[in-house]
Amino acid sequence: MVTKDLVARRLVGIEMSGIRKMFELAGTDSVNMGLGEPDFNPPAHVVEALHDAAQGGKNGYGPSLGLPELRSALAHRIKDYWHEDVSADNIIVTAGATQGLMAIMQTFVDHGDEALVPDPGFVLYDAQTRICGGFPIHYSLLQENGFKPDLDEIQEKITPRTKLWVINTPGNPTGACMTRDEVRAASEIAEDHGIMIVADEVYDFLTFDEEHHSFLSHHDNVIWTNSFSKTFAMTGWRLGCIATKPEYVKAIETMHYYTVACPPTPIQWAGVAAIEGPQDDVERMKSEFRKRRDHITRRIQAIDGFTMQKPGGAFYAFPSYDFQVKSEDLALACAKAGLICSPGSAFGKLGEHHLRFSYACGIDEIDRGMDILEQVTQELPVRSGRRTATPLV
Numbered sequence: 001m002v003t004k005d006l007v008a009r010r011l012v013g014i015e016m017s018g019i020r021k022m023f024e025l026a027g028t029d030s031v032n033m034g035l036g037e038p039d040f041n042p043p044a045h046v047v048e049a050l051h052d053a054a055q056g057g058k059n060g061y062g063p064s065l066g067l068p069e070l071r072s073a074l075a076h077r078i079k080d081y082w083h084e085d086v087s088a089d090n091i092i093v094t095a096g097a098t099q100g101l102m103a104i105m106q107t108f109v110d111h112g113d114e115a116l117v118p119d120p121g122f123v124l125y126d127a128q129t130r131i132c133g134g135f136p137i138h139y140s141l142l143q144e145n146g147f148k149p150d151l152d153e154i155q156e157k158i159t160p161r162t163k164l165w166v167i168n169t170p171g172n173p174t175g176a177c178m179t180r181d182e183v184r185a186a187s188e189i190a191e192d193h194g195i196m197i198v199a200d201e202v203y204d205f206l207t208f209d210e211e212h213h214s215f216l217s218h219h220d221n222v223i224w225t226n227s228f229s230k231t232f233a234m235t236g237w238r239l240g241c242i243a244t245k246p247e248y249v250k251a252i253e254t255m256h257y258y259t260v261a262c263p264p265t266p267i268q269w270a271g272v273a274a275i276e277g278p279q280d281d282v283e284r285m286k287s288e289f290r291k292r293r294d295h296i297t298r299r300i301q302a303i304d305g306f307t308m309q310k311p312g313g314a315f316y317a318f319p320s321y322d323f324q325v326k327s328e329d330l331a332l333a334c335a336k337a338g339l340i341c342s343p344g345s346a347f348g349k350l351g352e353h354h355l356r357f358s359y360a361c362g363i364d365e366i367d368r369g370m371d372i373l374e375q376v377t378q379e380l381p382v383r384s385g386r387r388t389a390t391p392l393v
């Protein structure tokens with residue numbers, strides 16, 4: 001047993017993510033809508049490239065910032081986002097976006113600095129800021145605002161200690177996608193206040209109704225992060241990237257070197273094949289996710305007591321509900337009945353009275369899961385005294 005005074009103070013009060021707790025309670029034939037990972041395999045040519053790289057002796061250390069071939073391929077992939085010329089010099093290859101985000105925080109967040117982070121938001125931002133000695137300042141993403149940042153609130157929350165503003169579009173857990181005008185307006189505020197934007201755009205390929213709008217197109221003071229995890233169904237391979245201006249690349253490189261030495265070499269060769277090879281699997285996966293998005297939206301909107309907006313991207317449904325029960329207890333009841341989902345409270349205070357369903361499972365499984373949800377909730381007392389489903393869109 002490790003006592004509290006043994007671990008470094010930076011870890012005090014930091015808990016493991018609430019998303020994983022549900023798994024322990026669920027039976028083996030449960031419907032799994034808990035974890036955010038695609039239920040597809042990586043494309044066959046990418047698996048082959050990994051095999052060829054390992055077999056062909058490409059197993060040694062590589063450059064800290066990543067293989068030049070992969071950095072160039074990534075620069076080429078984002079050239080339409082970038083507001084000026086982009087090259088390999090703008091790219092850092094990371095061990096997933098998780099390590100990329102941590103490297104950014106460790107490089108720029110000092111003791112006492114403030115970082116604006118979304119609530120509800122992906123679980124990393126708050127914890128990583130605190131581990132680095134900073135203060136996460138939460139800004140709200142409310143269902144009635146389409147889960148988009150309220151720019152007046154942002155301006156009120158900016159102080160002389162605000163170092164950076166984390167924005168995630170398409171969003172986890174909400175699935176919300178910012179429009180071009182919203183991205184531009186947020187960029188202008190950051191510009192006016194001299195604040196760096198950390199743009200987490202790991203779901204950039206998964207927008208269903210509109211093209212993706214990137215912060216890279218609008219703002220010079222941006223650090224952008226992306227991942228192979230979702231786009232190529234490579235979650236366990238741990239490959240991601242950062243794109244930013246060369247001065248920032250240099251600053252982050254030091255932290256990156258002392259953390260990972262270099263990203264894994266054979267996996268990076270597979271990454272080159274993923275970007276430069278055929279994109280049919282990615283397109284197929286996207287069209288499957290679109291069908292599931294439409295299906296789960298219809299199912300949830302038809303369940304009494306839930307309010308659901310059709311999400312524009314990623315693969316999450318994040319309905320609110322009107323029952324007198326905490327989201328952790330409701331998610332536990334669902335897990336016991338055979339449906340794993342995440343309590344909204346795992347993503348921040350404002351996530352309370354929401355559940356997150358990852359629709360990274362087939363339509364039949366979605367139906368089985370929604371039947372369980374309907375059963376679990378049908379006897380619950382409703383806060384407003386009314387039991388009607390309220391579709392917002």
Ligand SMILES: Cc1ncc(COP(=O)(O)O)c(C=O)c1O
Pocket residue numbers: 036095096097098099122168171172200202226227228229235239240
């Ligand atoms: C918004 C967001 N950012 C970052 C990550 C981390 O991705 P990676 O697997 O590349 O570490 C995730 C994973 O779920 C995510 O949803």
